[in-house]
Amino acid sequence: xxxxxxxxxxxVIGTGKKITLECSQTMGHDKMxxxxxxxxxxxxxxxxxxGVNSTEKGDxxxxxxVSRIRTEHFPLTLESxxxxxxSQYLCASSPSGLAGARGGTDTQYFGPGTRLxxx
Amino acid sequence: KNQVEQxxxxxxxxxxxxxxxxxxxxxxxxxxxxxxxQDTGRGPVSLTIMTFSENTKSNGRYTATLDADTKQSSLHIxxxxxxxxxxxxxxxSDRGSTLGRxxxxxxxxxxxxx
Numbered sequence: 001x002x003x004x005x006x007x008x009x010x011x012v013i014g015t016g017k018k019i020t021l022e023c024s025q026t027m028g029h030d031k032m033x034x035x036x037x038x039x040x041x042x043x044x045x046x047x048x049x050x051g052v053n054s055t056e057k058g059d060x061x062x063x064x065x066v067s068r069i070r071t072e073h074f075p076l077t078l079e080s081x082x083x084x085x086x087s088q089y090l091c092a093s094s095p096s097g098l099a100g101a102r103g104g105t106d107t108q109y110f111g112p113g114t115r116l117x118x119x
Numbered sequence: 120k121n122q123v124e125q126x127x128x129x130x131x132x133x134x135x136x137x138x139x140x141x142x143x144x145x146x147x148x149x150x151x152x153x154x155x156x157q158d159t160g161r162g163p164v165s166l167t168i169m170t171f172s173e174n175t176k177s178n179g180r181y182t183a184t185l186d187a188d189t190k191q192s193s194l195h196i197x198x199x200x201x202x203x204x205x206x207x208x209x210x211x212s213d214r215g216s217t218l219g220r221x222x223x224x225x226x227x228x229x230x231x232x233x
Contacts, residue, residue, distance in 0.1 A: 004162075042123075042208075042223040043163075090162050108221065110162030 003027050006091050006111035013081055014119050021076045021114045023091030030096040032074040033108065036060060037088045049074060050096075081118045089114045121146040125209050125224035133232050136199055140227045142192040142209030150212040154183050154194045157206045157226065166194070166207075199231045 004025040013019060025032065030051045035043040035058075045058030049068040063085070064078050074093075078085055092108040123144045132138050144152070151170045155163035167176045167183040169192070176183050180203075182195045196203055206226040213220050 040128075040225065040228070042225045044223075045221075092162070107165065107168070110164070112162050113160065115160065 004091065004093055004109055004111040006089075006114050008114060009112060010115045010117075012117045012119065015080075015082055017081050017118075019078050019081055019116070021089055021091075021116070023074045023076070023111055024072050025074075025093040025109070025111075026072060027093060027095070027109070028071065029093035029109075030071065031094045032068065033092040033094075034058070034064075034066060034074070034076050035090040035092065036062065037090055037113075039088075043090065047076065081116075083118045086116060086118050089116060121211075121213065121222050123209055123211050123222045123224040125207075125227050127227060128225070129228040129230070131230045131232060132199055134199060134201060137195065137197050138199060138229065140194045140196075140207050140209075140229070142194070142224055144190050144192070144209070144211045144222070144224075146190075146211040146213050146222050148213055149187065149190075152183075152185055152192050153210045153212070154181070154192075155208040155210055157208055159205070163208055163210075196229075199229075201231050201233060204229060204231045 007022045032049045034047040036046050037043045044060035046060050046062040047066040049055045055066050064076050066076050090113045091111040094108045126141045153168045154166045157163040166181050167178050169176050169185045171187050180197045185192045206228050208226040209224040211222045
């Protein structure tokens with residue numbers, strides 16, 4: 001069982017609101033990721049981080065931003081939410097090095113996700 | 120273009136029956152292939168991982184196969200249970216970057232009926 005947490009699990013907000021989706025992991029993993037997933041579709045990487053003070057954009061363009069001030073914490077922020085942002089957001093983490101605690105270097109452990117609905 | 124294609128898109132079977140899910144990929148250079156199980160409203164959980172040199176891997180009632188020559192994988196579920204109802208996602212990793220880029224399939228939605 002992965003020790004990675006996301007809050008809130010569900011969020012319904014109005015257009016124009018600023019929101020922050022929280023993600024925390026207690027496994028000491030250096031790498032963390034944010035994915036966006038629409039129903040019946042594949043996961044798309046929107047942000048990732050190699051470690052503290054490191055953030056990169058992923059394959060899918062996103063208006064969200066992320067920060068990595070602490071190893072265990074990787075929050076995602078939307079400054080002004082729009083209906084097009086409605087989706088499921090999944091956070092993941094993975095260990096660095098050749099052998100992680102439970103797998104290879106790219107074993108990713110996922111949080112339960114945040115289902116965001118923007119009205 | 121690196122892609123992962125899964126079939127069928129959805130599948131309904133009766134409890135106790137077996138089923139096989141398919142995954143074809145074009146990811147290169149290949150590093151490993153994983154099958155994840157994603158329950159509705161939850162994050163994916165890894166079931167199996169196979170590298171280039173492995174052609175079969177089991178995890179309880181789940182058995183994954185890999186043919187690296189044809190770039191195909193399958194996930195066989197034996198004696199299905201109601202709790203097997205979920206989306207099964209094939210994920211392929213490349214060796215092209217330190218990130219270990221993952222390519223996700225869209226998943227097969229499996230429903231097990233009593």
